Amino acid sequence: MTPTNDKTPSAPLQPMEITSPRTAEQPGPTKAISLSPEPEHEDHGSSSYIPTIISLVLLLTGIGLDYFKVDWFTGYIRIAVFGVAYLLVGGKVLLHAVKNIAKGEIFNEFFLMGLATIGAFYIGEYAEGVAVMLFYVIGEHFQEAAVARSRKSIKALIDNRPEIVGLVQGGQVTPVNPKEVKLDDIIEIKPGEKVALDGELLTEQSSFNTAALTGESKPDTKSKGEKVLAGMINLDQVIQLKVTSTYENSALSKILELVEKASSQKAKTQQFITRFAKVYTPVVVFLAIGLTIIPYFFVSDYVFNDWLYRALIFLVISCPCALVISIPLGYFGGIGAASKNGILFKGSNYLDLMTKIDTVVMDKTGTLTEGVFQVQEVQVNGLDKTEFLNLTAALESKSTHPIALAVVAHAGNSYQKKNISEVEEISGHGLKGKVDDKMLLVGNGKLLKKFNVAYPAEIDAIVESIVLVAINNQYTGYITIADKIKEDAKASIEQLRSLGIKTIVMLSGDKDSIVQKVAQSLNIDQAFGGLLPEDKVSKVEALKKVGKNIAFVGDGINDAPVIALADVGIAMGGLGSDAAIETADVVIQNDQPSKIATAINIGKSTNRVVWQNIGLAFGVKALVLAFGAFGVASMWEAVFADVGVAFLAILNAVRIQRMKF
Template identity: 75%
Template sequence: MLPPNAKIDDGKEKKDSYIPTIISLILLLAGIALDYFGTEWFSGYIRLLIFGISYLLVGARVIKYALTNIAKGDVFNEFFLMSIATLGAFYIGEYAEGVAVMLFYVIGEHFQEAAVARSRRSIKALIDNRPEEVGLVKDGQVVTANPQTVGIGEIIQIKVGEKVALDGEIQGNGSSFNTAALTGESKPASKTKGEMVLAGMINLEKVVEIKVTSAYEDSALSKILHLVEEASGQKAKTQKFITKFAKIYTPIVVFMAIALTLLPFFFVENYIFNDWLYRALVFLVISCPCALVISIPLGYFGGIGAASKNGMLFKGANFLDLITEVNTVVMDKTGTLTEGVFKVQEVEVQEMDENKFIALTAALEAKSTHPIAKAIVEFFGDSHIRETVSEVEEIAGHGLRGKWENKEVLVGNTKLLQKYDVTFPTRITEIVESIVVVAIDGKYAGYITIADKIKEDGPSAIAKLREYGIKTIVMLSGDKDTIVQKVAKELKIDMAFGGLLPQDKVTRVKDLKAQGKKVAFVGDGINDAPVITLADVGFAMGALGSDAAIETADVVIQTDQPSKIATAIKIGKKTKQVVWQNIILAFGVKALVLAFGAFGVASLWEAVFADVGVACLAILNAIRIQRMRF
């Protein structure tokens, strides 16, 4: 296990940190060879000196940590076990074995450092693509600047092949971008004027300029990197159990070793202290819980890394565990199962000029971030600029209310008109597509219909969830129930409910949890944040999702693909499987060699394998997760 507060330099650790280990190994092999050939001068103090130097080169740091922990009141830990076991070996004259135990323990530690560094590098390599310089446009000239010094509202230039350093809005002509660093999606994404590009994307086609919308530390990429750094700090239940277990297990092992040394005096004829002390030392080395304490957190770290490779961010190892218990998946519709890219289908106006109606509706919708609102504004272009609206407020689950020429304007669903006692034609309720109705000064004025499209991987997402053992799939939406039922039928979803307010979604999820179901909720909008928080595991669609949903979620899907929900479950199950393989391997081998050691059959060499060897095997098994294809 790494010493307390030890730092891992993500693989950049200097090579000279391994030099003491290499010298120690050379001295140990030389000492064993001299012992084997029976060299006369290699005895007494010279023999002790050679093996002693070899031991101190690797053991000094471990003994130091053991003493430091004892001073803090933490006596029974793996540093203490390794120290007394190896010093005890020196006491009874087993110098080579004492050095070997400590040396291979430190080599195992180097393996762990390298494995963790590799995991972190692989995660950061996927997403940390921030360039150190950026082309800042000032007074018509492009000057080189540090992206950390560029302010919001400034213009930066991105050349072909360059990585975007800061989040911003495309100015002028657009281009296509490689978004794999953020989403895991290899297909280029086309971005046009006014659309957002994020730090980490790569410009593929032509030189573009973007207006910076977020400071360097607030960019989407910086937030993702922060989430990755925090993720390894959130422990899973298994991890917490092993940590607690080690604190109870270690003192028990120490007292059993003392008993193994002293109790035979009362029961065994021809009792020899050194023989029974040797057995106790073997027992201590085998009992060291390094394999568990090292490999289990590393297994979860590997799971987080595997998820990152697949375009998902787990905010903690505990969620890798929780996701394996989920048996019910509840999903939002718009932006989660459907693309959230709406197209205007039909416009009906009553007693008003159609152009004015369109301009007024677009003027109000321009104040909203809802996908339907964006669709209307984009479809009708700059028409909304001609009309001035004020006092605009968003009424959750209903729509927008504002003032125009001292008249109250309502733009939203039929529930909004009902809320303000505005009568409208009943035939409107029979329209299947999404509909935006408009009322001016208390009178119905017309409507606009909009259609959405199911995401390409929507059907396969549902099929994969069933394949991975999800028994119930539910869809909750604020959209019209007729549309929701149509989408649910197409995707073969078990239950679907439309026309819901945010609080209605919360109620539905509470009902499912009250039935004893383990619920995962997947959403992308601000109104999904309360339900995401309530669910056992909350998913947010990260590429298009709102900041509120992403902040409250336990898992962020960067690709906006619903099929990734099943992938996340598969990664969680595989991680748990590898962790339990390590637990069974460690306990199985240790129990076997412990029995041999207690009866004097196993030596310290077998003890080394049972401790360090098993730890190394467990580490290799843990990092295997990142090599798997999901």
């Protein structure tokens, strides 16, 4: 059967194979917290922790031998133990400092760490020098762990086009690579298979799942001569297509090309600490130099080594160990809290971006609705409703159309007792047949008009997909079928407004009248239907031009380009397409729209904790720096000040994961 309100097929699109835009464009945006350009971590596995562990063992051994004043632990042996411990954790840092100096980039994190710790060795404070570098590297490991966790479910962008297509030649079907198929060749697609190439339908009729391309939930019934696009899934029977577009110019390829272009437009977020380091590092270095030299002109009993010692202590205290540890831990806590709530953040910078969102744009099908057909309303004239459903379901049971299946599922099993005969499928209209000696017509308005059966004119204005029923050439009633709105959809809109989201927009490839009805029921500000992927991109671009900070939420491959374009792209991961999930910055793993508000809330809570950690680290550091400048604080006090701040930061970060969102 063919219901009314079938969607007009999408205009063909045109693409290319691409690599993952997230991987290619942003190899490290998830590693958002660092005081300067990041070292390249070739190995993030457990083996990368071995040098750190050995260094820690050597440091503790050296401290123990010093404490017990072991006779042989002096001179070169003592220097060697602490030197090896230092090089195990500081070797790469020093190497990066040298490389940056060669490039003309002197004042950065690596230079500061190297200068301070080498200075500590110069004045004989070996243990302190190792401890400072060790704590820094531990901070780096925390950073790497956060990145690894946020990316563990992320793979390269998947191009989900079929690798084999059935080419019809001389009455035989030969499996070939779609790239080898030429224009006007004939290909065969079996039920359940994905269409590999755009083509013209040669078979009389078949239904297709078009959700991957259009986002529309209702299957699209195509008749002979109509256009079928790559990416659609054949639902009914074995069909044949005459190829009208090559592999490189198919609809699915065009969408993947849009993903690449949109991703390249996403702005990179420059982190606060990176900007701060450009000022902080040279200031600290010059203050240390000044602390060594300036007292010469004002202090009568000036001793160079004494003031050099103070300057080196000043440098050690100024090292950003606490910041390097505390800030990534805050984001790690946020990512962990999100994971517990079924939300995957692909990078800590997206937690930051979540706090700036003022506009949420959502797809309809699969995001706010279930993407599954259900009977919404049954209207009957002059017949018992149960009998009406049983008669209709009996005839519909002879069809494999998804809407027919929805009617059958709604009716239950009683229809199976009916006697069914003389079933005839009328292409583009519906079904005709006898059920218990009653002649039934079940289909769209065109079917009833074909047999001169009158029905109320207002039925043609009904928004939902509708199945009309006539018994013995008399109009008997209708059944409306629609995609069910998710249970938490309305609550999610209310939650977003409570979080300060100013504008909520819905974009969909579904019929505009259906889109407007859903938008009205959910109290959404603006809604646009009948959109192709490039139309969605245009809508989001228009919002960005007026200064909106946008989060886009979608689930289909047609949503991938606009997900990549948005400031934060969010994908429904349970039922979403691979392209949408791989392109997104945030993945909601259980498909609940209420998790959008949860993700924003987690972002804001994480941001507060991170800034609390920053304030704590700077406050304690400023205090100890002042003591160090006046010769009151030693290096060990500086190290322990950093450890104390890091410990408090850990407790603060753990608090995020214990929060209820």
